[in-house]
Amino acid sequence: MSPLKTYTSDIDTYFVQYKDHPAIILTKKLASERDADFDAVMGLAVRLSPPPALKPLVAFTDDVPDARFGKDNAILFGGLFVLNSPELECPHRASPQLSSPTGELEG
Secondary structure, X not given: OOHHHHHHHHHHHHHHHHXXXXXXXXXXXXXXXXXXXXXXXXXXXXXXXXXXXXXXXXXXXXXXXXXXXXXXXXXXXXXXXHHXXXXXXXXXXXXXXXXXXXXOOOO
């Protein structure tokens, strides 16, 4: 079996318990109402300090980190992970079959 199939199955199984997490609810809302997709979330992530603090590294505005968030939603989104997220341990966290130094899928 492809390691990718077990990876996605394990991810789905693990994260289904968080489908009603406030960050997931906000993500769905921002995706449908403001077209904030994965790249907007990553744009926010690189502008936050490492966990557990997740503090803005730059001043958030209506356009920074992304206009699709807006200032208030960006601050709220980062805060939801600080206040509500447990430690996440994924069985594939450092799977050599799924990642490489170049970022390409292996196997």
